[in-house]
Amino acid sequence: MNWIAIVSIIAAAVAVSFGAIGPAFAEGRAVAAAMDAIARQPEAANTISRTLFVGLAMIETMAIYCLVIALLLLFANPLLK
């Protein structure tokens, strides 16, 4: 195993682990804010939870991008060809 492969594996792990931190905090804050809003205005729960789901999907995309980068490094690495 040459050093490019070793670096790729380490980089993939680092990408996923650090890439998950930001979205995790962001999703926590979004859910907390939505809970707060629903507690204040229970009649708007439908609109809030729909917007929350869309927002969570947007935030989660950041983590998924990191996952895709990791997969590219592991399975479709152009430097290893």
Add this chain to the structure above:
Amino acid sequence: MNSPLDSSVLFTVGPVPISTSVATVWAIMVILSIVAVVVRRGLALVPSTTQALFELVVDAVDSQIRATMRVDPAPYRAFIGSLFVFILVCNWSALVPGMEPPTANLATDAALALLVFVAVIWFGVRAGGVRDFLATFASPSPVMIPLNFIESLTRTFSLLVRLFGNVMSGVYVIGIVLSLAGLLVPIPLMALELLTGAVQAYIFAVLAMVFIAGAIERDKT
């Protein structure tokens, strides 16, 4: 372990290789069409249990479109409803033993995202002509034209990557746990995957609605 970015060839029609996920998509399309035709044939004014169940689904789609887009749901019901039902059935097809959800393949998701991209243009042009549709790109100010243009491409890409990443990672997590821990252990993960599949289908449909709503929205001032 196979690469999640590759697709396995099931058989070839002449020179064209047909991958497993494409064949699965065809099977799901045939099953959905047959169910739709059969249910449609039995429509009655006093609904049977089956009809009531399907009316519930249509009602749910309608109310979501009305709540998200704030327009009459009739022109969009067919597109959004088929997107939701198709992705849901694709995600849940992992429950059939030996089947891999076709949405865990990059090509299927790319086709779905491309459909949404084309649908945004189609509904936008149909709502008020090419001129008005192009004017939506300059919507807050003409400075935003390049950004809005790039956004319409990147959001299609993120739609594709989101669905692919979620479904494929679920398949892989189940596979890894199964190889490490053995039979019956990944069942809770599969239950979680059912939830993820439903949520992803819902999110895909809602995002398609939001994008279309942005294209058909006209400045009232």
